[in-house]
Amino acid sequence: MDIQVFTFNPIQENTYLLHDGQGHGLVIDPGNSTPGEHRRLKQAIDVAGLQLEGILCTHLHFDHILGIEFLQQQYHCDFLAHRQDESWLRNISGIAAAFGLQVPDMQLRLEKTLKDGDHVRVGDIDLEVLFTPGHSAGGLCFYAPKEQALFCGDTLFAGSIGRTDLPGGDYTTLIGSIREKLLCLPDETVVYPGHGPATSIGEEKQMNPFIQD
Ligand SMILES: [Zn+2]
Numbered sequence: 119m120d121i122q123v124f125t126f127n128p129i130q131e132n133t134y135l136l137h138d139g140q141g142h143g144l145v146i147d148p149g150n151s152t153p154g155e156h157r158r159l160k161q162a163i164d165v166a167g168l169q170l171e172g173i174l175c176t177h178l179h180f181d182h183i184l185g186i187e188f189l190q191q192q193y194h195c196d197f198l199a200h201r202q203d204e205s206w207l208r209n210i211s212g213i214a215a216a217f218g219l220q221v222p223d224m225q226l227r228l229e230k231t232l233k234d235g236d237h238v239r240v241g242d243i244d245l246e247v248l249f250t251p252g253h254s255a256g257g258l259c260f261y262a263p264k265e266q267a268l269f270c271g272d273t274l275f276a277g278s279i280g281r282t283d284l285p286g287g288d289y290t291t292l293i294g295s296i297r298e299k300l301l302c303l304p305d306e307t308v309v310y311p312g313h314g315p316a317t318s319i320g321e322e323k324q325m326n327p328f329i330q331d
């Protein structure tokens with residue numbers, strides 16, 4: 119599995135493009151929001167000759183979904199997320215404006231939902247869905263056991279954790295999700311967060327001040 123990371127929009131959100139080496143691809147958390155960002159992502163997909171077969175969202179905060187409409191227009195694929203984050207799809211431009219960002223209004227409909235234990239299979243890629251609420255009510259992580267890679271959105275960062283002050287957020291729930299669902303993964307698991315650099319489960323167990331006992 120090949121992983122490409124793009125950092126998009128003023129919130130510096132990480133968008134991941136995964137491909138299986140045989141022409142099957144999917145995008146996790148498309149935050150592309152300008153014509154230039156759209157172009158960069160489309161170019162990567164097209165240069166690799168990928169058929170984009172899905173868009174996965176760790177959660178539906180506006181900085182992680184700004185590129186969904188563009189990708190759907192270009193590639194006609196579904197986007198998948200947890201049902202409990204659906205309310206973030208109402209009034210996306212209003213929410214973005216509250217964070218100081220001007221974006222055109224978009225109407226996104228959650229066609230397919232994911233829950234804990236589901237698997238998303240695209241070509242040779244197999245991602246296990248982990249339900250990790252706390253940063254948002256419907257927070258998900260995607261774990262690739264074969265490659266020992268984890269896409270964790272804003273649940274866990276290198277040296278930090280996601281904020282819990284937005285609607286649906288809860289600190290105790292977030293810590294519980296990280297302890298029960300993430301820290302039990304192998305130490306070598308590479309962690310690809312929604313913002314900032316990649317890290318590993320082992321490193322966070324040792325260094326992250328928020329999850330020490
Ligand atoms: Zn978020």
Ligand SMILES: [Zn+2]
Nearest residue numbers: 131181272312
């Ligand atoms: Zn974010």
